[in-house]
Amino acid sequence: MKKWTGGSVILALALLLFLRYALLPSSSSAATAAAAASPRRQPRRSRPPPHPSLSPKPHLLLSLPGLDVLFPSPNSTRSPQLDPSSKLAWAHMRPLLLRSDALPATADGVREAAAAWTELLAALDAEIGGKAAPFGGSNAELEKKSCPFAVNGSGSSLDIPCGFVQDSAVTVVGIPTGRNGSSRFGIELVGSRLPDGEAEPPMVLRCNVSLGGDGPLVAQNSWTVEGGWGEWEQCPAIGSAAANSSLKVDELVRCNEQLGESGVLENLNGSRPDGEKPAEKLKHSSHLSVGSPFVEGHPFTATLWAGLEGFHLTVNGRHETSFAYRERLEPWSVSEVRISGDLQLLSSLANGLPVSVDLDLIGDVKVLQAPPVPKRRIFMLVGVSSAANNFERRMALRRSWMQYEAVRSGNVAVRFLTGLHKNKQVNLELWREAQTYGDIQLMPFVDYYSLITLKTIALCILGTKILPAKYIMKTDDDAFVRINEILSSLNKSVSNGLLYGLISFESSPHRDKDSKWFISQEEWPHDKYPPWAHGPGYIISRDIAKFIARGHQERNLQVSYSN
Incomplete structure (x- = not known):
C-alpha cells in the first residue's frame, strides 16, 4: 500500500x-x-x-x-453508451x-x-446494434476471452486475458537442456499493448536464469519504450550493493543466498526488450541458495507470483528471489507470459487470475x-x-x-x-x-x-x-x-x-x-x-x-x- x-x-x-x-x-x-x-x-x-x-x-x-475523446463536446454526434x-x-x-x-x-x-x-x-x-459480438468476435470467441481463473498450456506463450491481481501466479515445469553449465532460459511477464499501435509492449518483468560456474544465476529487470531497461537485479549478487540483498519485499528477502556478495547490474538501455541478456555476461562465485534449484537434465517447478509489493520467485517450493514493482509496471497490466531459451517445457499454468462474476449465478x-x-x-x-x-x-x-x-x-x-x-x-x-x-x-x-x-x-x-x-x-x-x-x-x-x-x-x-x-x-x-x-x-x-x-x-x- x-x-x-x-x-x-x-x-x-x-x-x-x-x-x-x-x-x-x-x-x-x-x-x-x-x-x-x-x-x-x-x-x-x-x-x-x-x-x-x-x-x-x-x-x-x-x-x-x-x-x-474522453470529454467530447456537447455537439458530438457520438454519445457514450x-x-x-x-x-x-x-x-x-x-x-x-x-x-x-x-x-x-x-x-x-x-x-x-x-x-x-x-x-x-x-x-x-x-453489441447494442447486434452487428457482432463485442470486439468483433463470435460468441464462442467472446466466451474464450472472458476473465477465467486459470489458463494453461504446453507452448512457449500463455495469454493472460484480464491481467494479474495480488496472489496471481504462473507456474512453469521444465528441464534445463544445455550441457556443462551452458543452459540459459527466461520467463517474461509482458504488459498490455494498446490498440493505437505501440511498437513494443512493456516488459513488466524479465527473469533470466543462467547455469554454469559455481551455480545458477538469476537476473531480473523491467523494460519500457520510454525508459529502456532499468537496473538489473542479480541473485546471487555481486559488486557494491551488498546491503541490498537483505532488503525485503513483502517481508521476503530479495535474494535467498547463503554465500557470495551482493550487487546490482549496470543499467543497460535499449530500443527493444529482446537485446542482449545480461545474465549471459555475469560472473558469480556463490550458489543461489543451499542446494541448487536448477540443475541441467533435472526437472524443476518454478512459480512467479504477485504480492502486495512485488513479484516473487519460488523454485521447488522454496523462495529464491523477490523483485519490487516498478512505477507504471504493475501486475494488472500483465497480458502474456513468454518462456524461452534452453528449456524443455513440460507445462505452464497461470492461476489466481481475476474472475468476472457471472450474473446468472447470483441469486x-x-x-x-x-x-x-x-x-x-x-x-x-x-x-x-x-x-x-x-x-x-x-x-x-x-x-x-x-x-x-x-x-x-x-x-x-x-x-x-x-x-x-x-x-x-x-x-x-x-x-x-x-x-x-x-x-x-x-x-x-x-x-x-x-x-x-x-x-x-x-x-x-x-x-x-x-x-x-x-x-x-x-x-x-x-x-x-x-x-x-x-x-x-x-x-x-x-x-x-x-x-x-x-x-x-x-x-x-x-x-x-x-x-x-x-x-x-x-x-x-x-x-x-x-x-x-x-x-x-x-x-x-x-x-x-x-x-x-x-x-x-x-x-x-x-x-x-x-x-
Missing part, C-alpha cells in the same frame, strides 16, 4: 490544520480511531507541519492528447488533467485511457445494488479505491460490510473509484459491473498507482458537489470497514476540521527512482513528511473536502510539487 497518497491532499490538510490551530482558540476534541480493519490509530497533533513556499499559480494547458451515473466525477476532472503541474504520469494515463475508451465504445456499439442482485441516495445530505460517503480487474474484491465488499443497515438505508453511500484498464475485455466486464450494481465511478485515466492522488481529489469533488456528505472516507478494496463503529465514533466528534485515521508523524519519502513509491525532490523537497493518514482508511470532514475540491478547481492547491 502506498504510504504517501498525494502531495496535494497533504498540503491541503496541513494548511487547513495550521490555520485552525493558529487562529482559533484551543478546544477539546473527542477524536477517536476510525474503526476500519487496520492497526491502532493516533489522534492528530497540533503542531503545524512544514510546507513548501508558495509558487506561481499553475495554468491550464491548451490541449492534451486523448482528452477530447455508459450510464451517466457511472461518470459523475469524470465530468469534473478535465481541468484537473489539463493543469501545468499535473502528475508526471497524467499525459500517458489520459492518452492510453482515450485509446481504451474508444475501443470500449466501439464494442458497445457493435438476488437487488440486495447487492447500490440503494437510492436520498435528496438530503447523507452522513458519510465512502470512496473505495479499486483497480479495474479487482472484480472479486468488489463483490466481496458488496456481500460483507456494504450490507450494514446504514449503507442499505442510503445514510452511508459507498462508491468504487476505478480507472480504465489497457485490456479491452477488462473494460467491458467493468462496464457491465457498473451498469449492474450502480456503485462504480469511472475515472478518465488508466489506473496507474502513481495517479491515485487524482482519485482522492475526485472523491472530495464527489462528496461535496455530487453526493453531498457530512463526512468523506477514503479506503481500499482490501479493507473491511466496520461502519457501525465508525458512525458511533463520528456521532461523538466535531464536524469541522476533522481528520481520523492511522496518522504517521515521522516518515521519509522514497527516493529510489525505480520504486513504485518514488517521490522526487520536486514533488516533496523535505527529508520528512508532515503528519499524514494511511490510505487503507481515513476520514475527513466536509469542510476539508470542500477546501481540497475548491482549491484544485481554482488552482490554488498544487496537484503535486512537480512541474
